[in-house]
Amino acid sequence: xxxxxxxxxxxxxxxxxxxxxxxxxxxxxxxxxxxxxxxxxxxxxxxxxxxxxxxxxxxxxxxxxxxxxxxxxxxxxxxxxxxxxxxxxxxxxxxxxxxxxxxxxxxxxxxxxxxxxxxxxxxxxxxxxxxxxxxxxxxxxxxxxxxxxxxxxxxxxxxxxxxxxxxxxxxxxxxxxxxxxxxxxxxxxxxxxxxxxxxxxxxxxxxxxxxxxxxxxxxxxxxxxxxxxxxxxxxxxxxxxxxxxxxxxxxxxxxxxxxxxxxxxxxxxxxxxxxxxxxxxxxxxxxxxxxxxxxxxxxxxxxxxxxxxxxxxxxxxxxxxxxxxxxxxxxxxxxxxxxxxxxxxxxxxxxxxxxxxxxxxxxxxxxxxxxxxxxxxxxxxxxxxxxxxxxxxxxxxxxxxxxxxxxxxxxxxxxxxxxxxxxxxxxxxxxxxxxxxxxxxxxxxxxxxxxxxxxxxxxxxxxxx
Numbered sequence: 001x002x003x004x005x006x007x008x009x010x011x012x013x014x015x016x017x018x019x020x021x022x023x024x025x026x027x028x029x030x031x032x033x034x035x036x037x038x039x040x041x042x043x044x045x046x047x048x049x050x051x052x053x054x055x056x057x058x059x060x061x062x063x064x065x066x067x068x069x070x071x072x073x074x075x076x077x078x079x080x081x082x083x084x085x086x087x088x089x090x091x092x093x094x095x096x097x098x099x100x101x102x103x104x105x106x107x108x109x110x111x112x113x114x115x116x117x118x119x120x121x122x123x124x125x126x127x128x129x130x131x132x133x134x135x136x137x138x139x140x141x142x143x144x145x146x147x148x149x150x151x152x153x154x155x156x157x158x159x160x161x162x163x164x165x166x167x168x169x170x171x172x173x174x175x176x177x178x179x180x181x182x183x184x185x186x187x188x189x190x191x192x193x194x195x196x197x198x199x200x201x202x203x204x205x206x207x208x209x210x211x212x213x214x215x216x217x218x219x220x221x222x223x224x225x226x227x228x229x230x231x232x233x234x235x236x237x238x239x240x241x242x243x244x245x246x247x248x249x250x251x252x253x254x255x256x257x258x259x260x261x262x263x264x265x266x267x268x269x270x271x272x273x274x275x276x277x278x279x280x281x282x283x284x285x286x287x288x289x290x291x292x293x294x295x296x297x298x299x300x301x302x303x304x305x306x307x308x309x310x311x312x313x314x315x316x317x318x319x320x321x322x323x324x325x326x327x328x329x330x331x332x333x334x335x336x337x338x339x340x341x342x343x344x345x346x347x348x349x350x351x352x353x354x355x356x357x358x359x360x361x362x363x364x365x366x367x368x369x370x371x372x373x374x375x376x377x378x379x380x381x382x383x384x385x386x387x388x389x390x391x392x393x394x395x396x397x398x399x400x401x402x403x404x405x406x407x408x409x410x411x412x413x414x415x416x417x418x419x420x421x422x423x424x425x426x427x428x429x430x431x432x433x434x435x436x437x438x439x440x441x442x443x444x445x446x447x448x449x450x451x452x453x454x455x456x457x458x459x460x461x462x463x464x465x
Contacts, residue, residue, distance in 0.1 A: 003028040003112070004082035005158065007151035008092045009055045011043050015098040019043035020068060021057050024147035025078050026155045028085075030162050033155060037078060038148045040065035055145045068099050069356050076107070076332060081457065084109035087130045087154045103356060104342065105331045106324050114154055117161045133157055184229055185243040192246070193229075196222040199398075201250040202261050205243040205272075213242045214272040215264045217257040221248050238272055252398035255406065255460060256416050258450045263441050281315035281445050283322045287380060293369050294362065295376040297340045299323060314385040315445045329379040336363045336372070385448035387411045390465040392434050393451070397421065405434050406451070409465070413443030413451060431465055 005026040012018030024038040040057065042065045052058050075096070086092040089111045100107035115128050125136075130153060134141035139156045143149035184190065187208075196203075198220045205214040205228075218224035225246065228239055251257040265273045288296045288311070299322040302310060316322040323342075330340050330353065337343040337353035339362065345351055350366070353359035362372040381388075393406040403421045407414040417437035422429070454460050 001030055002082045003030060003085050003158065004079040004109075005085040005151050005155045006079070006092050006096070007086065007147045007154060008095055009057060009145065009147050010095055011045060011047050011051055013091075015095045018095075019045055020095055020099060021047060021051075021055070021062055022147040023071070023075070024151040025075070026151050027078065027082065028155055028158070031159065036148070036151075037074070038151075039071060041071065042067045056143075057146075069103055069358065072100065072103060072105070073331065073334075073358070079109055081453075082109070083112050085112045085114060085154065085158055087114045087150070087157070089113040089115075103331070103358070104337075104353075105327050112158070114158050114161060117165070118157065121161045121164045130154065130157070185240050187244040188246070193222065193226060196225055196246065196248065197250060198222045199250055200252055200254055200257055200396075201248055202257055202264060203246060203248040204264075205239060205270075206245045206247065207242045208244045210245070212268045212270050214239065214270050215261055215268060217251075217254075217261040219254055219257075235272065242272070250398050251404070252402065252418075253395035253404040255393070255395050255450070255454050256404045259406070259413065259416060259441070259447050262444065262446050262450070266444065281317050283316045283319050284310060285313045285316070285322050285325060285383070286310040287313055287376070293373075294339060295373045297326060297329075297335075297376070297380075299326065299341070313380045314383050317445075325383050329383060331358055332382070333375050333379040334358055334360055335376060335379060338363050339372075383449075384452075385445040387448070387451075392429075392431070392463040392465065393455070394429075394461040394463060395459075405437055406460075407435065407438045408451065413441070413447045415439050415441040429463055431463075434463070 005028055007024050008020050009022035010018050010020050020041050021043050022038075022040050024036065026036045027034040040062050042062045044067060047057060047059050047062070084093055090113070093109070093111055097107050115130075118128050118133055119125070122133075122136075125132075127133075130150060131141060131144055133139070134153050134157070137157065137160055139153055139160075141149065141153040184193070200217075200219045201221055202215065202217045203221050203225060204212050205216075207213050216224065216228075228236065230236070231239070249260070251260060282301050283299060284302060285297060285299055288298060290296055297313070299319060300306075300310070301319070314322075314325060316325065326340050326342060329335060330337060330342060335353075336351050336359045338345050338351040343352055345363070348364060350361060350364040351359055354361050354363065354366075360367040360372070362369065387408050388411070390409045393404075393408070395404040395406070397403045397418050401421055402418050404416060404418055406416045415438045417439050419433070419437045455462060
């Protein structure tokens with residue numbers, strides 16, 4: 001996994017009222033630091049003396065520093081495809097989300113809290129404050145309450161905790177067995193849980209009528225099931241009240257598990273997977289070339305015949321999700337807010353995003369149309385849910401002697417299967433033999449996004465047809 005350890009200094013404690021004055025980001029692979037980035041930020045408000053006494057950051061320090069909108073794109077780029085890590089991560093994450101929201105951008109990342117991680121790995125401590133943990137674990141931590149020092153200390157703490165946690169992984173049954181059998185859903189025993197595989201696949205929770213109420217995927221089915229039943233939130237309570245038996249299907253490949261999970265959720269419509277059960281994606285983001293030759297992006301809800309006439313980029317289950325995708329690519333690719341239809345304005349005048357320096361001025365004739373259109377095309381390729389070429393993907397199988405085969409054809413995911421792993425790798429496998437093992441499954445925009453992410457990150461082998 002890739003981690004982005006983030007620490008912020010701010011003008012106060014409330015994200016809705018206060019601003020960021022300093023940010024540090026350390027990129028990490030879980031064992032060692034890969035790179036780091038740090039800057040002061042001009043909050044455009046006065047820093048009170050109490051904050052200055054705590055952090056040492058003065059109004060003079062930040063007077064010539066960049067404003068948040070000037071570093072926003074850098075933050076997105078650094079943290080993309082990384083787990084957002086912080087000590088009391090909610091504080092830093094909420095502040096960043098609020099700053100991005102002021103720019104009209106929805107910032108989302110998976111999160112890891114080292115405070116909670118330390119509680120789990122080192123239970124029974126009196127305090128889990130960063131300074132106290134550093135002292136206890138002999139982590140060097142000078143200049144506390146400065147972003148780069150706190151980020152570095154958090155990175156070292158994370159490394160120690162992850163290493164300790166991995167040592168515990170092999171003993172997960174023993175560790176989790178502290179859960180009393182009476183806390184498991186009715187009809188389940190710890191012996192049944194222990195007999196679940198610690199391999200990658202899809203699992204099903206069934207109720208007393210043998211109806212599937214939840215479908216999930218995990219690289220370690222046993223561990224994930226135990227985590228479900230240890231939850232004390234609303235979802236955990238619903239699982240406890242409804243689940244009476246468990247089934248599973250091994251996939252070997254995590255990519256296949258994700259694809260098959262999506263298919264099964266839409267086929268079975270489990271009541272506890274409510275957020276993922278949408279079968280239909282009626283809203284489309286599509287491209288139009290206007291009378292001046294500029295590529296514009298629109299969100300519409302066309303009928304079946306209208307869909308065929310549009311240059312569709314991606315499909316979404318709601319208008320909000322489509323608009324969220326527009327906001328993302330507008331910020332990521334410096335697109336014009338007016339030409340992606342996120343704002344209105346008089347033709348020939350700069351859009352609002354131009355003033356935020358997140359549009360290069362095509363709306364006011366300040367940027368070459370061809371250059372702008374090329375950026376629109378790049379943005380569309382990033383979120384496109386229709387593939388422009390046909391190919392196979394090869395990934396891990398259910399055993400070391402097997403490999404998974406996934407087919408993308410006619411712009412969409414078509415299904416997957418397994419074949420014996422060749423004794424030696426060839427540059428161009430026989431396409432006919434690969435196609436012969438494919439079991440058909442229907443694709444959807446979610447499966448397209450899953451596949452695009454795996455291809456982009458280079459986690460699977462691509463064989464073009």
